[in-house]
Amino acid sequence: MTVTIGEIAKLAGVAKSTVSRYLNGGPIGDKTSRKIEQVINETGYVPNTFARSLKAKKTNIIGTIVPRLNSYATSQTLIGIDEELKARGYQLIISNTSQDLKREIESIYSLANQKVAGIILLATKVTERHLQVFADVKVPVLLVGQQRDECYSLIHDDEAAGYEIGKYVTGQGHKNIVYLGVTEEDIAVGVKRKKGFKRATEKEEDCEIHYVETSFSLKEAVHIFPQLYQTYHPTAIVCATDNIALGIMKAAQMEGLTIPRDLSITGFGGYDITEIIHPGITTAQFFYQEAGVLAANSIVKLVHQEEVEKLTISGFELIIRESVDKIR
Amino acid sequence: MTVTIGEIAKLAGVAKSTVSRYLNGGPIGDKTSRKIEQVINETGYVPNTFARSLKAKKTNIIGTIVPRLNSYATSQTLIGIDEELKARGYQLIISNTSQDLKREIESIYSLANQKVAGIILLATKVTERHLQVFADVKVPVLLVGQQRDECYSLIHDDEAAGYEIGKYVTGQGHKNIVYLGVTEEDIAVGVKRKKGFKRATEKEEDCEIHYVETSFSLKEAVHIFPQLYQTYHPTAIVCATDNIALGIMKAAQMEGLTIPRDLSITGFGGYDITEIIHPGITTAQFFYQEAGVLAANSIVKLVHQEEVEKLTISGFELIIRESVDKIR
């Protein structure tokens, strides 16, 4: 039998409203407070979330929408969010959309309907429809990974990372480089990383750079490698994600090339696996877990109507491993 | 302004209870039904979950407790669970315990308190305390990954997988093998895989097998490799998980060994990465996502008090790649 606030009130000899106040930190007399505390401890009373939410019309739940569950970046970010939310007395609900844009929109409505206090969206692409829906539900929303002026956003420093990678690779003497990027529909990955890289390398002398576009798929990277290599014969391929770098490396090794002697490769992300494989991949590591903590902090502030920077930028670190050779 | 059942009733010219019946599939007259349907469509009415749960004292939420979020097996299993639950009109709540046993227990209570309809536990170790708590909360529980006679369980066929790996490695002519296992506290990984392997290999003639124990950590595998290799000089190392195999491979390559020419390596799990790296790792692949679907099915049946096998066994497939050499 589960115990209710009414029974606590009876046992403590007070009114239900008083117990409610005790629970919610209202003004309570010392003796009353102690009495209620004692009864609650004895009975192991836990308030019924539904009744509370029904009446109060709000919850202490934060919804996080993710495009996919099986991604390093997603997992790490979620861990950070989860830890921080727990520490602040909030609960996390994860909604997976399997990269389905329609399901993303539905999830926002569904979370709003569940009266979540706030929503964190790990975004890949933010459309007009998204902005419209954000305005429609009156729940605070935080975008992670992409930036829009209309929203609160938390992004990784993709452009600076691109710049550092560019500086490093040219600094190692490479003069014939392929930049293997992705669609510009993805602002963070497709536009900013490339932009940073371009800025770092455009003043290089006698340096030939070819910009090629591929998908996010590791398999496609494997697939296009032979043709790509034959066409440009680069000494280095700068890949827009670690996944792409992994694909290129696999394909190169299958062709009998030795990394980095015959070909240098870099990635972006700092996924665990870039360290695990041999040779380790030089990459720009983002701090996903830390970003998750920042995101949780921001959304809680937004829920409390506290002030939050419109844009938060999470840092990165250039991790130099063995996949880039020095050329002279 | 959010619309309530009362307004729908008024607009449709019926009683609230009739609308409620319509919503829950009770007996309804044809005309009434159509009228209500129309009003609901016009208003975009969505029932309030809290009110419903408060009154009905149950939800259509399934809680899944996971030891960690950043694991391939976990992610894949969750994807399977999520898909299937969605298809069946249930919602998934994920509770991450960060491998903290105390938090695991707390999570069970917390989910039960939220009146989830059922709980799926991706278990690593099942203690007496667990069983006690399962009995305490009256919510149906399904164990995934470990088996206990006291519970409904879904496991992977670890023993058969161990057997197949054993047969395959000895079949390739290896006569000096190290089996690199983990603690026997983990029944599935520590006991069953080894048991199957042992059964497959114990009748081999002139075959020397050394059983060594390590942790689940990839780093530790890297660390112990030199000593291990020097001590036994095996031609093959059978690792109890893909992670351990990855660590051994990395360490071996750092020592200048070529896989599989100088050393053969196998894993268990079938993680994506075993295919991505070069050479690809021969491994016993479990069907995590499929297992997730099975798990979701079972828990829904349990919720409906339908009959479910006490133990479900999910299959595996031996994936032969390049990491094992043929010896003569």
Next chain:
DNA sequence: CTGAAAGCGCTTACAG
């Protein structure tokens, strides 16, 4: 600081 009362939005016997 405390209590009595109303009400959040639904479901569920109970009548008809």
Next chain:
DNA sequence: CTGAAAGCGCTTACAG
């Protein structure tokens, strides 16, 4: 098949 009424467990003005 349908309606009126009670009640799920809490919170929140309103008095005092």
